[in-house]
Amino acid sequence: MAANASFSLPPPPAAAHSRAWHRLAAGPWLALALLLGACTGEDGPAPAPPPAAAAPEAPVAAPDTAENVPVPALGGAAMPVSPPASPQAPEAPAADAAAGGPAFALLGTDIPAGTSTRLMWSPSKIFEGMASETPVLVVHGRKPGPVLCITAAVHGDELNGIEIVRRVFQDLDPKSLAGTAIGVPIVNIHGFRRGARYLPDRRDLNRFFPGNPQGSSAARIAHSLFENILRRCTALVDLHTGSFARTNLPQVRADLGIEPVANLAHGFGGMLVLNSEASPGTLRRAATDAGIPAVILEAGEPLRLQPKQVEQGVAGIRRLLAALGMTRKATLLGQPEPVYYRSRWVRADHGGVLASAVRLGQTVRPGDILGNVTDPITNEQNLIRAPVAGRVIGMAVNQIVMPGFAAFHLGTEAQPARTVALARAPDKDKSARDRDVAARDATIAEGDPDTE
Numbered sequence: 001m002a003a004n005a006s007f008s009l010p011p012p013p014a015a016a017h018s019r020a021w022h023r024l025a026a027g028p029w030l031a032l033a034l035l036l037g038a039c040t041g042e043d044g045p046a047p048a049p050p051p052a053a054a055a056p057e058a059p060v061a062a063p064d065t066a067e068n069v070p071v072p073a074l075g076g077a078a079m080p081v082s083p084p085a086s087p088q089a090p091e092a093p094a095a096d097a098a099a100g101g102p103a104f105a106l107l108g109t110d111i112p113a114g115t116s117t118r119l120m121w122s123p124s125k126i127f128e129g130m131a132s133e134t135p136v137l138v139v140h141g142r143k144p145g146p147v148l149c150i151t152a153a154v155h156g157d158e159l160n161g162i163e164i165v166r167r168v169f170q171d172l173d174p175k176s177l178a179g180t181a182i183g184v185p186i187v188n189i190h191g192f193r194r195g196a197r198y199l200p201d202r203r204d205l206n207r208f209f210p211g212n213p214q215g216s217s218a219a220r221i222a223h224s225l226f227e228n229i230l231r232r233c234t235a236l237v238d239l240h241t242g243s244f245a246r247t248n249l250p251q252v253r254a255d256l257g258i259e260p261v262a263n264l265a266h267g268f269g270g271m272l273v274l275n276s277e278a279s280p281g282t283l284r285r286a287a288t289d290a291g292i293p294a295v296i297l298e299a300g301e302p303l304r305l306q307p308k309q310v311e312q313g314v315a316g317i318r319r320l321l322a323a324l325g326m327t328r329k330a331t332l333l334g335q336p337e338p339v340y341y342r343s344r345w346v347r348a349d350h351g352g353v354l355a356s357a358v359r360l361g362q363t364v365r366p367g368d369i370l371g372n373v374t375d376p377i378t379n380e381q382n383l384i385r386a387p388v389a390g391r392v393i394g395m396a397v398n399q400i401v402m403p404g405f406a407a408f409h410l411g412t413e414a415q416p417a418r419t420v421a422l423a424r425a426p427d428k429d430k431s432a433r434d435r436d437v438a439a440r441d442a443t444i445a446e447g448d449p450d451t452e
């Protein structure tokens, strides 16, 4: 078959895709195996394994073969794979570096222009001499441009984002890319290994940014990511899913009161954009506070790999890459405009077995039945009705719920211009602005059950 799966080649054929899906669905470890490409030898120190040692599924290009192809540092069939992140790695692509701009420095490695590589980031050391590493994908384009970071699995059980990163990066061609794309597919490697949202100490990593080198384990990991990787970015997309058996319609969450963030959100084209202020401690908030515009892309539910949600996420990021001028637009037709939303949660007033009566994405009118909560002992039934007109942008999967459980997330369309203007213009209609901010704060104070 193909001797060398180039990074710039189109995705594998459908059959290969479905096979990959099957394997991904089998569990997080297999997903990790795919991400790491051919684990055998890839991370090992051996610089030139003998041909017989090459993994049959992901042939590693021998050094002399690599010189004959225009893009160096390729190997794994499923992912772009660099030579091991070692000091001599950037040697081969000297010619490309001359043809492009300056090298990009990250994690102690200089990545020549026009090349792709995979580095390893060690967020923490469990014991001295025993680090837990997670891959960092870098595509450094020949032409100058933005540095877009895409992070996933800050919550270790959120798998859709891992696959979104894989698919986006597989298609990026460093020869034509303007700027640099950095992907961290599994930020919370500890949680991922256990299929858990949190770190082993039960802390939520996404409450500790920008971190503290002298703080808790979570604060130190957050600090390492922020200082070593995030500070190199000019924009951030952080990928998430709903939390705790809730699912989200693919959506961008952005603080539209901040102009560069609003512009970034607009780049996703025809996606739903929810105006939401980032909570303190989140990666999104820390990045924005540091002057790096950041948004969240939510898609689907935790602990699952959902092809449809992944596809929509990938499409949104591809539109963003084009909007940022990093890739060429796939079509001459105008970009679809995003639709802006505000939102509120509808809670269950009774405990019992929740059975939904609506689908994700469905439009509802005031009074429509959203779901039914049945007391498992008395058989008493209580309906949950929509208090306002809107669209179901997030919802709990069917489960046992307690009174007060946030079951349905309804989005109502909002005018972005008004929303942004209210947040931005301090000398205009102060009372209206205060009402707007108060409503937003009330939602936050009430507790958004699936804050990123």
Ligand SMILES: [Zn+2]
Pocket: 154, 155, 158, 239, 240, 241, 243, 451, 452
């Ligand atoms: Zn999350």
